[in-house]
Amino acid sequence: MLGEFEYLLITSAARLGDDAYGASIRQEIEAATERTCSIGALYTTLDRLESKGLVKTWMSDATPQRGGRAKRMVRVTAKGIAAASEFYESVMRVSRGVSWETGR
Amino acid sequence: MNRMFAWAAEQIARLLEPAEREAALGDLAESHESGVRASCHLLGLVARRQAELWKDWHPWLALIGIVAIVGLMLFKYARFVSTAAELPAWIISNYRDIDPSILEQNGMTLTLLIPKLLCFTLLLGCWSWTAGFVLAKLSGGTIWLNGSLLLLNWVFLSAWTQTGSLTAFLPLLPPVCWGIRHATRHEVLQLSRAILLAGTIVSLTVVTIWLGGIWRGGPWGMWLIQLYVLLSWPAVYLLGVSIRRPPTVRR
Numbered sequence: 059m060l061g062e063f064e065y066l067l068i069t070s071a072a073r074l075g076d077d078a079y080g081a082s083i084r085q086e087i088e089a090a091t092e093r094t095c096s097i098g099a100l101y102t103t104l105d106r107l108e109s110k111g112l113v114k115t116w117m118s119d120a121t122p123q124r125g126g127r128a129k130r131m132v133r134v135t136a137k138g139i140a141a142a143s144e145f146y147e148s149v150m151r152v153s154r155g156v157s158w159e160t161g162r
Numbered sequence: 163m164n165r166m167f168a169w170a171a172e173q174i175a176r177l178l179e180p181a182e183r184e185a186a187l188g189d190l191a192e193s194h195e196s197g198v199r200a201s202c203h204l205l206g207l208v209a210r211r212q213a214e215l216w217k218d219w220h221p222w223l224a225l226i227g228i229v230a231i232v233g234l235m236l237f238k239y240a241r242f243v244s245t246a247a248e249l250p251a252w253i254i255s256n257y258r259d260i261d262p263s264i265l266e267q268n269g270m271t272l273t274l275l276i277p278k279l280l281c282f283t284l285l286l287g288c289w290s291w292t293a294g295f296v297l298a299k300l301s302g303g304t305i306w307l308n309g310s311l312l313l314l315n316w317v318f319l320s321a322w323t324q325t326g327s328l329t330a331f332l333p334l335l336p337p338v339c340w341g342i343r344h345a346t347r348h349e350v351l352q353l354s355r356a357i358l359l360a361g362t363i364v365s366l367t368v369v370t371i372w373l374g375g376i377w378r379g380g381p382w383g384m385w386l387i388q389l390y391v392l393l394s395w396p397a398v399y400l401l402g403v404s405i406r407r408p409p410t411v412r413r
Contacts, residue, residue: 081189097186098206102214117181120188127188130181 060112060145066090067103068112068142071132079118079129080104104132112138167197174204177306178211215303224300224308228396232293233315235393239289240334241323242386243282250275278373285366287337289393292359294341295351296396299403309342356404363397 060068070086071078080100087095107113118129134142153159171190175183186207190200215221250272253260262271301308316331323330344351351359367390 080185081192084189084193096206097189097203098208098210101182101186101207102210117185120184123192124188125191127184127191128181129188130185 059148060141063099063103064107064112065142065145067100067107068134068138071113072134072139072142078132078134080132081124081129083132101130104130107138110137111135112141164197167201169197171197171200171204174201174208177208178204182207182211212304212307218302220300220302221304221308224297224304225311228293228297228300229308229312229315231392232289232396233312234319235389236286236290236293236334237316237319237331239286239389239393240331243279243286244330244333246282247279250279278370281366281370281373285363285370286333288359288363288366289396290334290337291341291344292363292396292400293393294338295345296341296399297338298342298345299400305342305346312338350407351400351404353404356401360397360401363394367394 066087067083070083070090074082074086080097084095084097084100087100104113104115108115112135114133114135116131118131120126120128172187175187178186186204190203195203253272253275297308297312298305316334320330371387371390
């Protein structure tokens, strides 16, 4: 099963769609978790997910906003979507009835 | 100050693969990270990448086999050669005051000592070059760390053995650096060159054992033979790899 950070990464990439790349995924994760996301953790996790076939990455063209440097684009595969769904359903199942889920 | 850290970030990023360097520096530029934070992010990424490389056994063999064992043996042999050079150097500097017949009677003529010293020095050079080449091949991406550790090992040994100088290992540096440089530019050493190198090392080893009287045995002789065996494993490894993996033909 996916790890917590792997789920955050896949979910952010799925939400961003065609605009999913290193910096944008990092912004999404930081906005959701309200914590700093390190580039080291992001890129090593991307490699791990790609080796498992859960995402596909490729280098895009350079852009002037990035000092003329290329982006590492990310696309979630069908296998990645299935893994993320499984993680989400597991969290929902285990969280049923707990105090922070019911708001007590 | 921020410019300095931005420059530092660029230098740290050079330790990454080119594509990842592009992506990471671009991401940091897009998110307008300060030089300090960018440097910290990049250091974290470099540390993670380096840690991944150590999951393989090759860098560990380089660390233990070359940095620790061969590094120590090379240092000891360099000291041995340095000691062997003292007598000819003394004879040359005091030649006018020495009776040549006394030198001849004791077999200490320059015509005998200089070739012996030359063989010792050539053998040290061959071993050092081979050690540098194999260190780079085994270390791969960890060459910076393993190379630094080898240098630190020699600095420590110089200080610990009280050689009188912290730079006793300096003669080892040029051949080792040359071997490392050659390894980073060539995938595999050509078989003919590997055989030539191995043959040279074996020939020089036999000659130095004979010239040094090491074949007579005794504790000193046995120690030197053990040292020769330990110093020769990188050449055996290099020959084995050259036989198993001939260089690819470029079209």
